Amino acid sequence: MANQYDKKYAQKTYYWGKRPSSFCLKVLELLPPDQPRKLIDIGCGEGRQAVFFARNGYEVTAFDLSPQGVDKTCKLADEAGVSVRAFEADMREYRLTETFDIVFCHGGVHYIPEKLRTAVLDNYKQFTTKGGLNVLSTFVKKPFIAKAPDAQSTAHKWVSGELFMHYHNWRLEFCTETIFDCMSSGVPHQHTMDLMIARKV
Numbered sequence: 001m002a003n004q005y006d007k008k009y010a011q012k013t014y015y016w017g018k019r020p021s022s023f024c025l026k027v028l029e030l031l032p033p034d035q036p037r038k039l040i041d042i043g044c045g046e047g048r049q050a051v052f053f054a055r056n057g058y059e060v061t062a063f064d065l066s067p068q069g070v071d072k073t074c075k076l077a078d079e080a081g082v083s084v085r086a087f088e089a090d091m092r093e094y095r096l097t098e099t100f101d102i103v104f105c106h107g108g109v110h111y112i113p114e115k116l117r118t119a120v121l122d123n124y125k126q127f128t129t130k131g132g133l134n135v136l137s138t139f140v141k142k143p144f145i146a147k148a149p150d151a152q153s154t155a156h157k158w159v160s161g162e163l164f165m166h167y168h169n170w171r172l173e174f175c176t177e178t179i180f181d182c183m184s185s186g187v188p189h190q191h192t193m194d195l196m197i198a199r200k201v
């Protein structure tokens with residue numbers, strides 16, 4: 001199924017760049033690849049974080065709804081000389097059937113519609129090894145932040161703090177909420193994002 005990122009990812013340049021988000025560094029600190037570690041990057045985009053983790057020694061699987069994103073991920077992995085098992089899948093339908101040490105989804109959790117949230121997150125929790133991490137971030141609604149001028153119909157913002165509640169029975173290693181400026185569409189606006197790293201104990 002096509003999504004708004006297909007066109008952006010069809011360009012030669014990397015829409016999100018090739019550098020990982022600083023969020024990834026926290027993963028390295030909290031569960032370093034000092035032994036074989038399996039990580040899945042859900043909604044991997046063009047692969048900047050998947051490739052970063054593979055370069056750092058994790059065994060990486062990644063998927064995205066966008067075929068162009070998956071192609072770019074494979075290309076970036078080739079360029080870096082690492083292996084990433086990347087494929088096209090829809091997080092609304094795809095469920096984990098093998099266990100990972102780290103389930104990572106940065107900037108993609110808001111594509112899970114409200115009625116599927118518990119089922120999808122319970123699946124991620126179930127297929128995480130004991131001591132492993134779920135590393136997730138999502139856009140959230142705040143009453144004093146206006147809707148973005150280019151808000152997507154496929155995105156379903158969460159309530160502030162809702163993501164953390166799903167992990168009330170895990171150890172929250174890191175959770176924060178941040179408001180940041182954005183210039184997408186050329187009109188200045190703001191977003192609020194909840195970021196969380198939870199450990200299965």
Ligand SMILES: C[S@@+](CC[C@H](N)C(=O)[O-])C[C@H]1O[C@@H](n2cnc3c(N)ncnc32)[C@H](O)[C@@H]1O
Nearest residue numbers: 005016043044045064065090091106107108111
């Ligand atoms: C904000 S981007 C983040 C990309 C990447 N995680 C990063 O940080 O560079 C969100 C990504 O989620 C993907 N996406 C949107 N809906 C999806 C779905 N239902 N299943 C899988 N991926 C989806 C988009 O194609 C896009 O690549």
